[in-house]
Amino acid sequence: MRVRRTVAVAAAAAMTSASLITGCAPRTGAASTHDGPARFQHQKVVWHGCKSGPKDTMGEELDKAGAQCGEVTVPLDYRHPDGRVIKVAMSRLRATDPAHRHGTLLYNPGGPGVPAMYLALRLRRAEPVLAARYDVIGMDPRFVGRSTPLTCHWPNVSIGSAGPDRSTFERTVRLSRDLATRCAPHRSVLPFVSTRNTARDMDVIRAALGEKKLNYLGSSYGTYLGEVYLELFPHRADRVVLDSSLDPDLYGPDLTRTSGSAVGRALRHWAAWAARRDSRYHLGSTATQVLNAVNDLNQTVGRGPIRVGSHTVDSHVLPQLLWNVTAGDDEEAYSGYSADVRVLTTAARGTRVTPTRRLEQTLTGLAAPDTDGTFSVQTASQCADRAASRDPEAYYRDIQAHRTTEPVFGPLTRTVTPCSFWPTAPAEPATEVRTNAPVLMVGATGDPAAVYQGQLAAHRDLRGSRLVTLRGAFHHTVYAGLFAPKNTCIDNTVNTYLRDGILPPSDTTCQIR
Secondary structure, three states: OOOOOOOOOOOOOOOOOHHHOOOOOOOOOOOOOOOOOHHHHOOOOOOEOOOOOOOOHHHHHHHHOOOEEEEEEEEOOOOOOOOOEEEEEEEEEOOOOHHHOOEEEEEEOOOOOOOOOOHHHHHHHHOHHHHHHEEEEEEOOOOOOOOOOOOOOOOOOOOOOOOOOHHHHHHHHHHHHHHHHHOHHHOOOHHHOOHHHHHHHHHHHHHHOOOOOEEEEEEOHHHHHHHHHHHHOHHHEEEEEEEOOOOOOOOOOOHHHHOHHHHHHHHHHHHHHHHOOHHHHOOOOOHHHHHHHHHHHHHHHHHOOEEEOOEEEOOOOHHHHHHHHHHOOOHHHHHHHHHHHHHHHHHHOOOOOOOOHHHHHHHHHHHOOOOOOHHHHHHHHHHHHOOOOOOHHHHHHHHHHOOOOOOOOHHHHOOOOHHHHOOOOOOOOOOOOOEEEEEEEEEEOOOOOOOHHHHHHHHHHEEEEEEEEEEOOOOOOOOOOOOOOOOHHHHHHHHHHHHHOOOOOOOEEEEOO
């Protein structure tokens, strides 16, 4: 799950020919016995180099690592396989110990809207045990990266917070409506930018590679993709690991409504850390004082914008900057966040400030257009997965009802998104995940993005799962140290399962070091 750059329920579209869709039967989410047209299942992948041009540094690095790149052809709409087709691109890194190779493992690091071809290399470097036994596949999901890319040419990369009052909320409504309108020229493909279709694309890749079963590692949004694959194709999944699982019953445009209180807890955890270092950051000597400094900052910016270097920080932007408390809970992450907050509180007093390097990068990024289409494709995927309410007032009432308990993050996580004005409806109902397929789940109790209550809900829906909980951690994702600190207990548990294929006998816990 990407942090809410936008993150938005009318009735889902009726499924008129459900039993004919690959991986879909009349019951919502149920798997079909049909494999789909043989021309997709039996196609051969033509492998080639990964570098696409002189400026493609990631492709060059993949080539140096011995990767191969290729594409498969898939239907735009699996209900009409003889219609329009698109290309889905992937990279492959062969197992380093062919004698003990177990099979192919597809990796999705999150998103939606995140290319994974290069990130597969990062995964292999981080976990030699995995690299030894699996061919690692990094797939750019449909309409992302090299996979028939789609962009709506949005001038913004975020909706931002709804701010302190009706007028600031109405700004997010106008922006959301405008962004949705800019995607209207793509209405012929928008209903098919869905996780269900991405899962079907994964199964085409499995078949094209000649594998009877697919191994899978997904983190953040990648866990929802894995959940959907398990529901559609439970007998084609082998060893599956889901890192920081999302609640499949809630996933969609409004998922982050559940995040405000979790991010608040992460903020309190950071505040206690910063209070112990008051001599360095001067934000307060107790956690309460530090939190008061943040709340005072939020109220000051709510009355009027502040200047941070060459940037203007208003009530739409500030909560996105403060959201960076979710970036991690180790010394490096908290030090950087504390320095950022120090700059912002100083600016709020009217003092001229120079932003930290990280703050400068964040502010520059938030002001930039969505040149590569990441934000628009992310939104399109969420809109295709679950319909959003078409009533902006429902969002405003929700924000108002939580202003006291979520004063900083509620207006960010609960505001309207382009999905409320989307030019198309989902082509299928949201996926109901109820499967007995075996799966290993790992996650942290204090995860501010994949909230722990959502992880427990996913655990109940995945009835063949085992959950390994990292207690006391306030970061998002826990395996391999790719996006958060490494934890030996988590890594050993996952690697043992990937090596031996045996789930832990029961749910268990790990502790932070």
